[in-house]
Amino acid sequence: MTQAVSPELRDWLVSQLAAGHSVPALRASMRAAGWHDAATDIALAQLEAGFPESRAASALPPRTSMPGPDLEGSPLYIDVGDRRVQVLQTMKHPRVIVFGNLLSAEECEALIAAARVRLARSLTVETKTGGEVLNVDRTSEGMFFERGENETVRQLEERLALLLRWPLEFGEGLQILRYAPGAQYRPHYDYFDPGEPGTPTILKRGGQRVATLVMYLQEPEKGGATTFPDVGLEVAPVRGTGVFFSYDHPDPATRTLHGGAPVVAGEKWVATKWLREREFR
Ligand code: PD2
Ligand code: ZN
Numbered sequence: 001m002t003q004a005v006s007p008e009l010r011d012w013l014v015s016q017l018a019a020g021h022s023v024p025a026l027r028a029s030m031r032a033a034g035w036h037d038a039a040t041d042i043a044l045a046q047l048e049a050g051f052p053e054s055r056a057a058s059a060l061p062p063r064t065s066m067p068g069p070d071l072e073g074s075p076l077y078i079d080v081g082d083r084r085v086q087v088l089q090t091m092k093h094p095r096v097i098v099f100g101n102l103l104s105a106e107e108c109e110a111l112i113a114a115a116r117v118r119l120a121r122s123l124t125v126e127t128k129t130g131g132e133v134l135n136v137d138r139t140s141e142g143m144f145f146e147r148g149e150n151e152t153v154r155q156l157e158e159r160l161a162l163l164l165r166w167p168l169e170f171g172e173g174l175q176i177l178r179y180a181p182g183a184q185y186r187p188h189y190d191y192f193d194p195g196e197p198g199t200p201t202i203l204k205r206g207g208q209r210v211a212t213l214v215m216y217l218q219e220p221e222k223g224g225a226t227t228f229p230d231v232g233l234e235v236a237p238v239r240g241t242g243v244f245f246s247y248d249h250p251d252p253a254t255r256t257l258h259g260g261a262p263v264v265a266g267e268k269w270v271a272t273k274w275l276r277e278r279e280f281r
Pocket of ligand 2: 188189190212258
């Protein structure tokens with residue numbers, strides 16, 4: 001019979017491991033403190049048996065501490081120091097929040113200008129006819145900023161850490177994507193698939209992704225919504241706004257399948273911030 005491990009205990013065990021304590025040391029100190037709980041033993045045994053972190057994470061209950069704004073009292077605005085961010089829409093399952101007034105037009109322009117010269121060509125395959133076949137899943141072009149790389153990036157990252165109540169150091173560098181007409185990002189999950197062989201290696205740096213914020217830097221004329229097919233939600237890519245969604249375990253049950261609909265006319269630019277469960281060095 002499997003016994004449930006409480007989310008608090010799970011979080012605590014994971015944080016202790018992250019802090020560098022070994023499983024045997026944890027077991028010894030817990031026993032010394034009077035813990036003789038079968039669920040704890042099971043959790044510790046799984047960790048000790050060298051379960052890949054991803055497997056242990058998905059076998060255990062969802063985490064309790066998650067990034068997200070303070071929505072107590074249903075505020076229309078959230079003060080983040082240098083601006084008042086609007087709360088435009090919220091959804092509980094999947095956890096989705098649409099923000100307005102996240103970035104100024106000048107910040108959007110500055111990010112685009114700095115990214116434009118560093119865009120990597122999208123992956124294309126040459127056909128026999130000499131034409132190009134676009135990557136079927138992702139037809140945008142992109143680049144990554146280092147965390148804190150320039151003043152615009154630094155200010156934005158500080159704002160997001162306040163808004164989402166998640167340490168700046170737990171965030172990946174900003175990703176910038178440009179979508180030309182016809183470009184799209186087919187529906188996917190942003191967490192790392194626990195079933196993939198490469199995932200345990202990826203998780204060594206910062207653990208799982210737990211949330212995503214897609215910010216719209218330039219709106220196309222038509223198309224380019226961020227879609228959540230499981231719940232029929234489409235978020236319009238309006239400049240300066242953004243869509244936040246979180247996933248407390250790496251599983252489709254979070255309903256966070258999402259994609260970027262094809263841009264029909266014009267160009268869409270976004271900045272994506274992914275948040276990890278621990279410091280991302
Ligand atoms: O540009 C988007 O709308 C989009 C959609 C899905 C971006 C991402 N995913 C992403 O950056 O992960
Ligand atoms: Zn995505």
